[in-house]
Amino acid sequence: MNPGSPDPKKRYGLTIETHGLTKKFGHQVAVDGVDLAVPPGSVFGFLGPNGSGKTTTIRMLLGLASASSGTVNLLGMEMPGRFHEVLPRVGALVEGPAFYPFLSGAANLHRLDAATRHTVPATRGARVERALDQVGLAHAANKRVHAYSLGMKQRLGIANALLSHRDLLVLDEPTNGLDPQGTREVRHLVRSLAHNGTTVFVSSHLLAEVDQMCTHAAVMSNGKLVAQGSLADLRRTGSARVRLLTPDGGQARTVLAGLGLDCGAGDAQAGGETLLAALAPASGAPSTRTDASQQAGSGEILAEDIVARLVAAGVRVRGFAVERESLEDRFVALTGEGFDVAQ
Amino acid sequence: MPSSIPADIPGSARTQKVAVPRWSGLSLMQSELKVLFGRRRTWALLLALAAIPILIAVAVRLSSGVPSGRGPAFLDRITQNGLFVAFTAMLVSVPLFLPLTVGVVAGDTIAGEANMGTLRYLLVAPAGRVRLLLVKYAAALAFCIVAPLTVALAGAAIGAALFPVGPVTLLSGDVIQPPEAAVRMLLIAAYMAVSLAGLSAIGLFLSTLTVVPVGAMAATVVVSVVSQIADQLPQLEWLHPWLFSHYWLGFGDMLRQPVLWDSFASNALLQAGYIAVFGASAYARFTTKDVLS
Ligand SMILES: Nc1ncnc2c1ncn2[C@@H]1O[C@H](COP(=O)(O)OP(=O)(O)OP(=O)(O)O)[C@@H](O)[C@H]1O
Numbered sequence: 001m002n003p004g005s006p007d008p009k010k011r012y013g014l015t016i017e018t019h020g021l022t023k024k025f026g027h028q029v030a031v032d033g034v035d036l037a038v039p040p041g042s043v044f045g046f047l048g049p050n051g052s053g054k055t056t057t058i059r060m061l062l063g064l065a066s067a068s069s070g071t072v073n074l075l076g077m078e079m080p081g082r083f084h085e086v087l088p089r090v091g092a093l094v095e096g097p098a099f100y101p102f103l104s105g106a107a108n109l110h111r112l113d114a115a116t117r118h119t120v121p122a123t124r125g126a127r128v129e130r131a132l133d134q135v136g137l138a139h140a141a142n143k144r145v146h147a148y149s150l151g152m153k154q155r156l157g158i159a160n161a162l163l164s165h166r167d168l169l170v171l172d173e174p175t176n177g178l179d180p181q182g183t184r185e186v187r188h189l190v191r192s193l194a195h196n197g198t199t200v201f202v203s204s205h206l207l208a209e210v211d212q213m214c215t216h217a218a219v220m221s222n223g224k225l226v227a228q229g230s231l232a233d234l235r236r237t238g239s240a241r242v243r244l245l246t247p248d249g250g251q252a253r254t255v256l257a258g259l260g261l262d263c264g265a266g267d268a269q270a271g272g273e274t275l276l277a278a279l280a281p282a283s284g285a286p287s288t289r290t291d292a293s294q295q296a297g298s299g300e301i302l303a304e305d306i307v308a309r310l311v312a313a314g315v316r317v318r319g320f321a322v323e324r325e326s327l328e329d330r331f332v333a334l335t336g337e338g339f340d341v342a343q
Numbered sequence: 344m345p346s347s348i349p350a351d352i353p354g355s356a357r358t359q360k361v362a363v364p365r366w367s368g369l370s371l372m373q374s375e376l377k378v379l380f381g382r383r384r385t386w387a388l389l390l391a392l393a394a395i396p397i398l399i400a401v402a403v404r405l406s407s408g409v410p411s412g413r414g415p416a417f418l419d420r421i422t423q424n425g426l427f428v429a430f431t432a433m434l435v436s437v438p439l440f441l442p443l444t445v446g447v448v449a450g451d452t453i454a455g456e457a458n459m460g461t462l463r464y465l466l467v468a469p470a471g472r473v474r475l476l477l478v479k480y481a482a483a484l485a486f487c488i489v490a491p492l493t494v495a496l497a498g499a500a501i502g503a504a505l506f507p508v509g510p511v512t513l514l515s516g517d518v519i520q521p522p523e524a525a526v527r528m529l530l531i532a533a534y535m536a537v538s539l540a541g542l543s544a545i546g547l548f549l550s551t552l553t554v555v556p557v558g559a560m561a562a563t564v565v566v567s568v569v570s571q572i573a574d575q576l577p578q579l580e581w582l583h584p585w586l587f588s589h590y591w592l593g594f595g596d597m598l599r600q601p602v603l604w605d606s607f608a609s610n611a612l613l614q615a616g617y618i619a620v621f622g623a624s625a626y627a628r629f630t631t632k633d634v635l636s
Pocket residue numbers: 025030048049050051052053054055056057205343635
C-alpha cells in the first residue's frame with residue numbers, strides 16, 4: 001500500500017472506539033467507563049501502572065472477555081458481534097506470547113494461521129517465513145518453542161501478529177523481556193508498520209517507550225481513563241513553571257504574586273534564591289480530564305512579560321527559565337506516586 | 344450491545360459480505376489432528392494401549408497354559424488361536440484403560456489450550472468459538488476411533504506372531520475364517536468408538552469449565568468409573584439404562600452369527616443423547632465464557 005493514498009477500506013472514523021466500557025470481576029471494577037478514541041494511522045500508547053486494567057480492556061476489545069457494560073467498535077464495526085469480519089484484519093499480542101511448547105516456532109505460526117478460515121493456505125509458508133524474518137527468528141524457525149528464551153517467545157508472539165496484512169495491531173507490552181537490541185527493533189518495526197498505514201495500539205508501563213514510538217497516548221489509572229490525546233497535547237497539558245534565580249527573593253515574590261503566580265518557599269543557594277512558580281497551561285487545552293487546579297491560572301502570561309516586570313521592579317534576575325513538566329512527571333501526577341498496585 | 348459473546352454463524356448473510364475470501368474450512372481440523380497425533384503424549388497413550396495385548400500374549404506364552412474358565416473371557420483360547428489376544432485385550436481395556444486415555448484427550452481439549460494460553464490466540468485468529476468446539480470434539484472422536492483400533496491391531500499382530508492363527512468359533516457356536524474374524528474385530532472397535540463418544544462429550548464439557556487440564560481429565564475418568572460402579576448396584580436398577588457405560592460390554596453381540604445389532608443400536612442412541620446434552624452444555628458454556636487465561 002502507498003503510505004500517502006487513502007485506504008478504501010477506511011471509511012470508518014476511529015479505528016478503536018469504546019463508550020463507557022466497563023468490566024467487573026465480582027465487586028472489583030477492573031475497567032471503569034473507558035471511552036477510548038484511537039484515530040486511524042496513529043501509534044497509540046496505552047499507559048498505566050500494573051493492575052490498572054490495560055490487559056482487561058484489550059481482552060474486551062478483542063472479544064475474549066465480554067464487557068459488563070459499554071460498547072466497543074473496531075475498524076468501524078461492533079465487537080464482539082462482528083468478530084469474524086474484524087479479527088482477520090487485527091493482529092494481536094495479549095498478555096504475553098503463548099505457544100505449543102512441543103511445536104517448532106514455524107509450526108506454531110502455521111497452526112495459528114490455519115485456525116481461521118480467512119487466510120490463504122497457498123501463501124501460508126511464505127507468510128510464516130516472512131513474519132519470522134521480520135522479528136529476526138529465521139534461524140530458530142525449526143526449534144521447538146520450549147527451547148526458546150523469553151525474548152524469543154516474545155518475538156514469535158509479534159511474528160504471529162504480523163502473519164497477514166493487518167489494519168490494526170493490538171500489542172500488549174510487546175517489548176517485555178526483550179534485550180535493548182530487540183526493543184529498538186520493535187520500535188522500528190512499529191514505526192514502519194504505522195508508516196504503511198497500520199494503526200498500532202500498544203500498551204506499556206514504560207513511559208520512555210511510549211514517548212519514543214507513539215503519536216497518541218491514553219493513561220489508565222485504577223481502571224479509569226485519566227488522560228487521552230496526541231502526545232503533543234498531553235505534554236502541553238502538563239503545567240509549565242518558571243524557575244527564577246535572584247538575590248532579591250522578597251521583591252520577586254511580590255511581583256510574581258501581582259501577576260497571579262504563586263511560588264512556594266524559595267531555595268537558598270549561592271548567588272541568591274531559586275523561586276519556582278507554576279504557570280497556567282498554554283492555550284488550546286486538549287481534550288483531557290485534568291485537575292481543575294491546573295486550569296485555574298489567570299489567563300496567559302508570557303515569559304518575557306514576567307522578566308520585564310521583574311526587571312522593572314528592580315529585581316536582579318540571574319537566571320530565568322520556563323520549564324515544561326516532563327511526560328514522566330505528568331504520568332506520575334495522573335497515576336499516583338506509590339509503588340503498590342492499586343487493587 | 345450484546346454483553347455475551349455470540350456464536351460464529353457460518354454462512355450467514357454477514358459472512359458473505361466479508362472482504363477477505365473464505366478459504367479452507369477444514370484447515371483447522373487438519374491442524375488439530377496433526378497437533379493431537381503429532382504430540383508425544385498421544386503416542387504414549389497409544390503405546391500404553393498397545394502394551395495391553397502384548398503383555399497378555401507374552402504372559403500366556405510364558406505360562407504353561409491357562410486352565411479353562413479362568414481369567415478374562417477368551418483367555419483360555421489364546422494358545423489355540425492368536426486372534427483371541429486381540430479380543431481378550433479389547434475386553435480388558437474397556438472398563439479402565441480406554442476411558443483413561445479418552446479422559447486425557449477429551450479433558451485436555453479446551454482446558455489444555457486455556458492453560459497454555461493458546462486459546463486466546465486461536466480465538467483472536469479468529470477460529471470462532473463454535474467452530475473450535477466442533478473441531479476439538481471431532482479430534483477427540485478421532486482418538487476414540489484410533490484407541491480401540493490400536494488395541495485390536497497390536498493384539499492381532501502379537502497374537503499372530505506368538506500363536507497359530509486359525510478359524511474362530513463364535514459365541515453362537517458358528518465357525519468363521521480369519522479374514523471374517525478380522526472384520527468382526529473392526530466391528531468391535533467401531534462399537535467401542537461409539538461407546539466412548541458420550542464420555543468424550545462429557546470430557547469436552549468439563550474441559551470448558553476449567554483452565555487446569557489435569558482437573559478436567561481426572562474428572563472425566565472419575566465420571567466413567569462412577570458410571571460403571573452405579574451400573575453394578577442393583578439398588579440403582581432404574582438408572583442403569585441411562586448410564587453411558589451401560590452397553591460398554593455389550594460388544595459380544597458382534598461375535599454372533601448373524602451379528603446382533605440391538606445393543607449396537609441402543610448404545611448408539613444412548614451415546615447420541617449424551618452428545619446432545621453435554622455438547623449443548625459445552626456450547627452454552629464456551630460461547631459465553633470469558634477467556635482470561
Ligand atoms: N481473571 C481475573 N479475575 C479477577 N480479577 C482480575 C482478573 N484479571 C484481572 N483482574 C483484575 O483486574 C485488574 C486489572 O488487571 P489487568 O490485567 O487488566 O491489569 P494491567 O493494566 O494489564 O496490568 P499489568 O501492567 O500488570 O499487565 C487487576 O486489579 C486485576 O487484579
